[in-house]
Amino acid sequence: MTRVRINALLAVSLCGVALAGPVSAHHSIQAQFDINKTFSITGTVTKMEFINPHSYLTLNVKDADGKVTKWAFEMTGLAGLRRAGLSRADRGGLKAGDELTVTALAARDGSNSGLAQELKMADGRVFKLLAEPNGN
Amino acid sequence: MRVLACSRIMAAAAALCLLAATVVAQQGPPARRTNNAPPKPSGATPRTADGHPDLTGVWNGLGDNLNGVPNQIANNGVIIESESSARDLHNGQPVAVFSRNTNRGQNNEEGERAASLLRRSGSNRPIYKPEYWEMVKYNDHNANEEDPSNNCMPAGVPRGAIPSYISQHPNYVMFIYPGQGGLIATQTMYRMIPTDGRQHTPLQELDGTYTGESIGRWEGDTFVVDSWGFNANTWFDQIGGYFHSENMHVIERFRREGNTLTWTATVEDPDVLLEPWTTTPRVQLLNPQPNAMLPESQPCSERDLAHIVTKEHH
Numbered sequence: 001m002t003r004v005r006i007n008a009l010l011a012v013s014l015c016g017v018a019l020a021g022p023v024s025a026h027h028s029i030q031a032q033f034d035i036n037k038t039f040s041i042t043g044t045v046t047k048m049e050f051i052n053p054h055s056y057l058t059l060n061v062k063d064a065d066g067k068v069t070k071w072a073f074e075m076t077g078l079a080g081l082r083r084a085g086l087s088r089a090d091r092g093g094l095k096a097g098d099e100l101t102v103t104a105l106a107a108r109d110g111s112n113s114g115l116a117q118e119l120k121m122a123d124g125r126v127f128k129l130l131a132e133p134n135g136n
Numbered sequence: 137m138r139v140l141a142c143s144r145i146m147a148a149a150a151a152l153c154l155l156a157a158t159v160v161a162q163q164g165p166p167a168r169r170t171n172n173a174p175p176k177p178s179g180a181t182p183r184t185a186d187g188h189p190d191l192t193g194v195w196n197g198l199g200d201n202l203n204g205v206p207n208q209i210a211n212n213g214v215i216i217e218s219e220s221s222a223r224d225l226h227n228g229q230p231v232a233v234f235s236r237n238t239n240r241g242q243n244n245e246e247g248e249r250a251a252s253l254l255r256r257s258g259s260n261r262p263i264y265k266p267e268y269w270e271m272v273k274y275n276d277h278n279a280n281e282e283d284p285s286n287n288c289m290p291a292g293v294p295r296g297a298i299p300s301y302i303s304q305h306p307n308y309v310m311f312i313y314p315g316q317g318g319l320i321a322t323q324t325m326y327r328m329i330p331t332d333g334r335q336h337t338p339l340q341e342l343d344g345t346y347t348g349e350s351i352g353r354w355e356g357d358t359f360v361v362d363s364w365g366f367n368a369n370t371w372f373d374q375i376g377g378y379f380h381s382e383n384m385h386v387i388e389r390f391r392r393e394g395n396t397l398t399w400t401a402t403v404e405d406p407d408v409l410l411e412p413w414t415t416t417p418r419v420q421l422l423n424p425q426p427n428a429m430l431p432e433s434q435p436c437s438e439r440d441l442a443h444i445v446t447k448e449h450h
Binding site for chain 2: 027032055056077108111113
């Protein structure tokens with residue numbers, strides 16, 4: 001077992017603290033995303049939607065040939081963005097037109113989607129969309 | 137386009153926590169807890185001018201009622217006593233658990249499975265007629281698609297459990313259940329429950345709805361809500377595949393003691409159940425902030441099911 005692997009085990013087992021129980025999401029993380037495969041992709045924000053069951057960030061991504069495709073990233077909601085320092089009060093929020101690089105878990109079905117883990121803004125600032133270890 | 141593949145298991149694991157935590161954060165200040173034992177009441181029980189306990193308030197002191205604490209596990213009657221101990225409330229027997237609340241070795245998939253098993257282990261279950269056993273099993277095994285509240289439909293009654301907001305008036309009581317995401321996908325639901333002494337409409341004259349025809353009355357200090365006239369589109373819980381018929385009759389009991397509200401529901405559904413089923417009591421705390429407001433709940437739009445490669449809720 002690698003060190004990376006062990007770290008993962010530690011992190012997930014912390015989830016149950018505040019909720020005393022279900023670490024399940026609306027769906028299992030692994031039901032949709034490959035926890036062993038992350039990728040980074042750069043694009044322009046077209047939409048930030050704060051909706052249930054999961055918020056979505058939509059990007060337009062231009063490939064080497066200039067063709068633009070749409071990518072959709074499941075991500076944390078308003079409270080999570082605030083914790084990450086990405087609220088409107090912090091920096092104007094996430095809005096259409098922002099250039100950024102998303103690092104995400106890959107979709108297991110191979111679609112143009114992922115579970116966002118980190119946002120790197122055009123000015124170099126990085127926002128990690130991770131929970132605090134205590135699950136709050 | 138530049139795609140980099142690398143291992144980020146830690147991030148994935150933490151993201152699971154994040155999804156869960158978001159729900160609570162939207163609902164108000166969550167209490168830090170390491171078990172799901174019912175909270176002890178404190179403070180006086182306010183009363184209205186007509187002498188009844190006043191249930192008015194924002195009841196989300198423990199997070200949301202569908203998935204917070206008390207959570208779904210409580211419906212099955214399993215109490216989590218510590219990180220390594222759980223017990224069935226009805227038969228007193230210990231329930232085998234994986235370590236859950238601390239950073240012991242347990243990978244993501246095992247963690248999800250452990251929670252899933254625990255939520256299925258309680259002995260307080262609705263007992264179905266034998267001809268429906270396969271249907272219940274099918275529902276449970278295919279809950280990602282079959283569970284209506286995994287796809288933005290209302291949770292219904294009794295799954296809605298304790299409303300996050302109650303407003304008590306002389307002739308009616310208003311219940312509001314905000315839509316939830318993160319752990320579930322369900323839309324906002326409200327109930328306007330008359331307490332003016334009216335009687336039920338005959339069942340066969342009612343078109344089935346998600347919350348049915350609900351009529352309230354006081355039995356001493358207990359607020360009793362009697363409901364029928366449902367559709368058959370809701371489940372009792374996220375786990376188990378427990379469905380019901382449109383002839384379901386539900387009697388809920390709410391009792392306020394200080395800053396706590398205790399709820400149970402008894403379900404009578406002779407079309408599909410062998411006997412009435414009573415949920416394990418849930419206890420919710422009043423929001424500790426005296427000026428607490430119920431925040432807007434986000435609209436629900438399910439976009440993941442098309443990308444999900446498994447069938448069973450975890």
